[in-house]
Amino acid sequence: MTFSSAADLLGPDGPFAEVIPGWEARASQRAMAEAVELAFGEGHHLVLEAPTGVGKTLGYLLPAALAGRRVLVSTHTKTLQDQLLDKDIPRLASALERMDVQLLRAEAEGGRGFSASGPSGPRAEVRFAIMKGRSNYVCLDRLHRKTRQRSLPLMAPRHEDATELSARELIDEIELWARTSPRGDRAELPGLPEQSSVWDGLDARSETCTGTRCPKYGECFITRMRQEGENADLVVVNHHLLLADLALRARAELAGDRARFGQILPDADLLVIDEAHSLEDIAADHFGGVLGYAKVERLIRDVTQLAAGQVYLREPAGLVQAAARVGSAATATFAELPSGEGRNNLRPGDPAGAGLRAAAKRFSEVLGGLVERLEVEAAVEPAAEGLARRGEDVGAALRFVLEAEDADYVYWSEGHGAKGRLGASPVDVARLLERFLFHRFESTVLTSATLSTGDAECTYFRRSVGVPEGGTALCLPSAFDYERQAALLIPEDAPEPGAPGALDRLGTLGAEAIRAVGGGALFLCTSHRAMRALHRQLAPQLPYPCLVQGERPKRALIAELVERAPAVLFATQSFWEGVDVPGDPLRLVLVDRLPFDVPTDPLVQARGHRLAAAGKNAFVHDQLPRAILRLKQGFGRLIRTATDRGAVVLLDGRLLKKGYGRRFLAALPPARRLQDVAELEAWWQSGED
Numbered sequence: 001m002t003f004s005s006a007a008d009l010l011g012p013d014g015p016f017a018e019v020i021p022g023w024e025a026r027a028s029q030r031a032m033a034e035a036v037e038l039a040f041g042e043g044h045h046l047v048l049e050a051p052t053g054v055g056k057t058l059g060y061l062l063p064a065a066l067a068g069r070r071v072l073v074s075t076h077t078k079t080l081q082d083q084l085l086d087k088d089i090p091r092l093a094s095a096l097e098r099m100d101v102q103l104l105r106a107e108a109e110g111g112r113g114f115s116a117s118g119p120s121g122p123r124a125e126v127r128f129a130i131m132k133g134r135s136n137y138v139c140l141d142r143l144h145r146k147t148r149q150r151s152l153p154l155m156a157p158r159h160e161d162a163t164e165l166s167a168r169e170l171i172d173e174i175e176l177w178a179r180t181s182p183r184g185d186r187a188e189l190p191g192l193p194e195q196s197s198v199w200d201g202l203d204a205r206s207e208t209c210t211g212t213r214c215p216k217y218g219e220c221f222i223t224r225m226r227q228e229g230e231n232a233d234l235v236v237v238n239h240h241l242l243l244a245d246l247a248l249r250a251r252a253e254l255a256g257d258r259a260r261f262g263q264i265l266p267d268a269d270l271l272v273i274d275e276a277h278s279l280e281d282i283a284a285d286h287f288g289g290v291l292g293y294a295k296v297e298r299l300i301r302d303v304t305q306l307a308a309g310q311v312y313l314r315e316p317a318g319l320v321q322a323a324a325r326v327g328s329a330a331t332a333t334f335a336e337l338p339s340g341e342g343r344n345n346l347r348p349g350d351p352a353g354a355g356l357r358a359a360a361k362r363f364s365e366v367l368g369g370l371v372e373r374l375e376v377e378a379a380v381e382p383a384a385e386g387l388a389r390r391g392e393d394v395g396a397a398l399r400f401v402l403e404a405e406d407a408d409y410v411y412w413s414e415g416h417g418a419k420g421r422l423g424a425s426p427v428d429v430a431r432l433l434e435r436f437l438f439h440r441f442e443s444t445v446l447t448s449a450t451l452s453t454g455d456a457e458c459t460y461f462r463r464s465v466g467v468p469e470g471g472t473a474l475c476l477p478s479a480f481d482y483e484r485q486a487a488l489l490i491p492e493d494a495p496e497p498g499a500p501g502a503l504d505r506l507g508t509l510g511a512e513a514i515r516a517v518g519g520g521a522l523f524l525c526t527s528h529r530a531m532r533a534l535h536r537q538l539a540p541q542l543p544y545p546c547l548v549q550g551e552r553p554k555r556a557l558i559a560e561l562v563e564r565a566p567a568v569l570f571a572t573q574s575f576w577e578g579v580d581v582p583g584d585p586l587r588l589v590l591v592d593r594l595p596f597d598v599p600t601d602p603l604v605q606a607r608g609h610r611l612a613a614a615g616k617n618a619f620v621h622d623q624l625p626r627a628i629l630r631l632k633q634g635f636g637r638l639i640r641t642a643t644d645r646g647a648v649v650l651l652d653g654r655l656l657k658k659g660y661g662r663r664f665l666a667a668l669p670p671a672r673r674l675q676d677v678a679e680l681e682a683w684w685q686s687g688e689d
């Protein structure tokens with residue numbers, strides 16, 4: 001059978017209409033599939049804005065599955081990977097089956113799928129794989145060691161009605177699961193807490209891996225994952241894994257050692273990046289580096305545990321003493337970091353940083369002594385080799401940040417003491433992505449609901465991530481009727497940030513708007529300080545459950561917003577995206593102020609200096625478009641289905657008083673404009689029937 005185009009398969013008479021109840025063919029989805037198919041066929045890069053409701057996942061998955069070459073699909077988070085595995089890929093498989101094509105999960109043994117004659121012929125079999133970071137998989141060797149320990153502390157005191165398992169019980173449960181688990185992925189353990197100290201001691205992170213020297217190497221889940229990736233035509237990864245792989249390749253190439261780059265992902269011709277609006281920030285993290293006190297603390301803990309649990313070590317007492325010296329030196333170093341919110345610039349030679357540099361020098365010296373001891377012990381204990389490698393990595397990161405010699409990076413500190421971090425971020429990530437991402441793939445499709453700041457070419461986004469010349473852009477229309485479904489209120493008396501009494505006025509206006517629609521609100525704040533203040537002000541006076549970020553994990557808070565509807569949730573940055581609450585539980589989104597970057601942030605300042613040197617205005621060319629994209633993300637929390645209805649309230653007076661306010665409003669969906677809370681209440685009540 002000869003395949004029709006991907007767009008035809010998504011039509012009203014295609015296979016998806018046969019397998020998905022209530023299937024509705026969407027013109028935008030079909031246009032997306034056609035554009036992705038064309039980009040793959042012609043070998044060009046495509047930037048594609050696909051608003052919520054387009055159905056972008058199938059819009060790129062279908063042409064990816066039919067491409068006839070290996071395609072990497074990168075999602076923003078592991079949660080979205082699991083969603084593809086549990087929901088979207090099974091639907092795709094059912095539709096392809098109607099076309100005599102099998103979509104199967106790749107196995108570690110065997111080969112890839114095969115194609116019929118000719119490059120455009122049908123694929124009788126397509127294999128897919130899911131690849132995640134190493135910390136998502138259990139390490140069988142670490143698990144074996146833990147199960148042989150006779151005593152373990154409890155995670156928490158047990159009570160008769162307690163639901164938490166002790167560490168011993170949880171390890172036993174994991175060990176039983178690992179015996180039959182096909183892939184060792186923690187996603188197979190739904191009862192495992194998101195933050196589990198027990199899992200941290202069992203996962204397969206690279207810093208604990210001994211490679212081929214491991215006694216469990218033949219059974220290793222990481223080895224299996226990589227083999228499955230090599231045998232797959234469609235490989236689903238996440239942005240962190242993709243960028244970690246690219247950063248490893250980049251470092252090896254820059255060091256002139258391409259043969260030993262520590263490849264994570266299989267080579268591929270084609271790449272799809274979903275939720276591409278997050279690419280720049282994640283790339284900055286991976287092409288830079290961060291050293292936190294917590295990482296040093298974990299190293300010390302693991303060295304101490306190794307010394308306590310092994311009788312074959314040559315000098316276990318010496319190891320413990322060396323680890324203690326590292327701990328003291330690290331504590332002294334991170335105590336020198338300036339306190340306060342946000343990131344601070346670290347400038348080489350700054351007199352204010354003399355104490356930090358002196359403490360860091362001592363830290364580096366004693367760390368080197370610990371590494372030397374671990375390298376000696378590695379001859380009799382393979383686990384010491386991994387710990388030595390971790391120590392070397394810590395030392396290299398420390399030196400890189402404190403020496404601050406590369407003008408293409410900005411160096412910073414954040415937090416203080418046990419919560420402190422030292423970091424380095426590339427000033428211009430676009431050049432790195434152009435060289436190490438776009439030149440690696442024949443065609444890359446970058447898609448998200450928010451890529452345009454108002455122009456159809458997505459100019460700012462393309463420039464910020466380094467899309468090469470010759471790439472194309474497409475902005476699809478929304479599937480929603482925003483003029484009917486959504487309203488936008490900017491109170492005429494909304495205060496400007498920093499004005500006297502601004503925060504109190506925000507609270508008053510916010511409370512009035514929430515009452516006008518009867519709760520069901522998400523209050524998005526641009527700082528933790530504002531979030532806490534608004535929650536304190538409004539919670540006692542609102543007749544609805546008031547939730548606040550930090551009380552529980554993000555997923556639990558979103559579930560509670562639905563279960564206790566109409567509730568109100570106060571949140572900050574991480575809730576501006578990734579919140580999907582369709583229907584009545586979320587009928588109002590409030591924004592306290594325009595989401596500009598903090599102007600004193602070292603990376604913001606460095607980008608500004610570089611633009612100024614090129615004769616460009618940093619506000620116009622960087623800060624303004626970044627804030628517009630972030631506001632579009634926040635607005636996008638409101639309307640999630642064709643039957644949703646609700647309002648967005650923007651509480652920043654600058655939208656009406658500053659010239660750039662028009663840029664923000666022009667980039668937002670065409671919701672009905674309201675003047676005051678009375679109009680909001682009337683509009684909401686007019687549609688309740």
